[in-house]
Amino acid sequence: MAFEGLADRLQGTIKRITGKGKVSEQDVKEMTREVRLALLEADVNFKVVKQLINRIKERAVGQEVMESLTPGQQVIKVVKEELTELMGGEQSKIAASDRPPTVIMMAGLQGAGKTTTVGKLAAHLRKNHNRKPLLAAADIYRPAAIQQLETLGKQLDMPVFSIGTEANPVDIAKKAIEKAKEEHYDYVIIDTAGRLHVDEDLMDELAQIKTAVTPDEIFLVVDAMTGQDAVNVAESFNEQLDVTGVVLTKLDGDTRGGAALSIKAVTGKPIKFAGMGEKLDQLEAFHPERMASRILGMGDVLSLIEKAQTNVDEKQAKDLEEKMRTMSFTFDDFLEQMGQVKNMGPLDELMAMIPGSGKMKGLKNAQLDEKQLVHVEAIIQSMTKKERQDPGLMNASRKKRIAKGSGTSVSQVNRLLKQFDEMKKMMKQMTNMQKGKKGKGMNLPFM
Template sequence: MFDSLSEKLESVFKKLRGQGVMTEDNIKEALREVRLALLEADVNFKVVKDFVESVRVKAVGTEVVQSLTPGQQVIKIVHDELVAVMGGNEDNGLNLSAKPPVAIMMVGLQGAGKTTTCGKLGRHLKNQKRRPLLVPADVYRPAAIEQLTTVGRQLGLEVFNSSADQKPVDICSAAMRFAELNGFDTVILDTAGRHQIDDFLMNELAEIKAAVLPLEILFVADAMTGQEAVNVAGGFNERLDITGVVLTKLDGDAKGGAALSVRAVTGKPVKFVGLGEKLDALEVFHADRLVSRILGMGDVLTLVEKAQSVFDEKETARLQQKLKKNQFDLEDFLAQLQQIKKMGSLESLMGMIPGMGKMMKQMQGAQPSENEMKRIEAIIRSMTPGERANHGIINGSRRLRIAKGSGTTVQEVNQLLKRFTEAQKVVKQLQKLGPKGLLKGMGGLGKGMLPFG
């Protein structure tokens, strides 16, 4: 979503890095370009005005830290101010401290992804060792109740039984009683939406709020709608006093202005962001991490958290032992590919590694693609267990069979086997050398020696 903004800010920062000495004039010029970049990204004009003025005051009046160049100092100030605009390091966690069951009311317009977000939030809470109950209370949209029921089934979450002939407030009240009697500690209410704010909708939501006394009222906003999402959030906040915002479709190709503006305009924190249609594509919002991604600095913490949530410690230890014994085979390689896929798209993962997002753009498609990973998976799945365990037995006729079975060519099968063989050799040599031997081997490059032979 932030590609265009990132490129423009990177251009500004590139000029700043070339400045030996920062003056008020070149700071003013740089901030003019930052201002234009933010406005073009659809950031609220008042937010931009306040932001630029705050950066200007701090940049002109600051002393340069000894370890930073003047240009780097301005970049740091821009980074810190962007983080502040988006909520700083405030605690964005849900308030679940009351006696259970705790009600979370999800509100928003139609098409923002509210029902799917209810499921994603339920999954998140289930992973936090809570027992959530999903409640379909949208009786107006066709198939809304069925949609949430389907989502709940896919995620292994309980869904309260409701029907379109009931009143939403009655559904929510009955669900709270059901939750209390059946040991659910959290109740997620999927309320109705409209194409725009109207009195009927708001009165109904206010009635539900009065009946169930939710600790959290989360406004679900479609980040693709830009400033309109911010304006609608303000309307819901005025009538319901929302406690936070969930931004969906943050993986889209919109300019990203809503994400940068909504906290400053509403005064309410962004608590979660949706980064795709998959039911695990919901992240706790961290302002500093998102700003780091926008400024091309990566987001290693989120990458580590994703890895920890996906990779099994026992499986990882087992694979390490196989690597040490040089027994890592294609079956293990396939298992690793599947684990990586659970973490998200390759593009999003690479973007979390500092500098890698920019490098991917420069490579213009040379990096591994999702389609290539699918081809590799198809090729390995077309092999027999014996072939995966010992790829050395794969002769010409076997390669032809594997190619036909995977919908690929013999050349592509050969390419995969060649790469895997080369990788095994490198791992074997690394195990032999150890850390000291590897350093010694690398040092020999200056004398015309190869590091591994």
């Protein structure tokens, strides 16, 4: 999970000061020392750490904290605000030209995930902004780069503009924009060539494309797993191209998070998007405040709601609510609900968005919960249609058959039946309490 190491260390540090009725300068000094060590261990640029700690110290021993009724809480507020500011302050939205198409030029080193990010960004624009993108294959050097983009285009059912490896990348970009104007595409996303390291030829070609097509956005794609190297790469590209934003890939695999915390401070350019998984729908708009909340264990309810609104079918949610209210909720409905939850992303990421979830027992073993859901799915799928509709039919021989068919034990089958019955009762109580309220509900099958 992104920032896991940093989050664990910071949450442990600030927990010691949160409940204090009175905070001394010594308390602040000890806390900031721990915060500094946590950030350095997370591979945050040391100059950035120094500046951040100085700002936290200055504010934490000032009037807003020392004269507060809850100084411990105020210190945490200061830390959160400074972390938010460090990552950019507020979300930097993607450009949209008054005269379409909006042109986005993607740059980065080989291996950073640039071509895949082109596909992810196109999927994001269509799904979240209702836009029609055209992908342009301008990487003529890397073997199979064009084929990779065309394969992504087929998976997404999106057009890819390509005229082969013999054409000049500048001409490819220009002709892609001409096609987009003719066929009324909203965006053109240009996949440019990368190299194993920053070199003069690469920069010259990118500069030529920039001059020829004057892009609305120049996104630099960097691999968060490379830590401070990602920041160095961002600096080099920014000096040459004056990029408009950064897309961090593999942020889900970087438990330290140093690159995300350093890039904005070092380059002055915002992080626009973050890759949170390998799937083509796992690209998120980067929200500094929400990320700071996640790091400090405060949850991220807004992102959780957005995921639900995007992935949970409204009609199904309403039908489900009615079934729960009337106690006609079945294992088929339960299976359908599990599918919607899985579409929202890994369970540990969803749980991290719930405020206070870090204190919940077993969260550190979130992978066990994922496996448990697989077992639950297998048990339900091993039931007959009648058994799913009416769990009351279950007897010893049926349970034994289901356990054998799902590769589980009879005790696991019994536990699921009991939990299902308890959940039905609980959800009926909850829906009765909410009668008369409008809006889309989200029912999560927590085991």
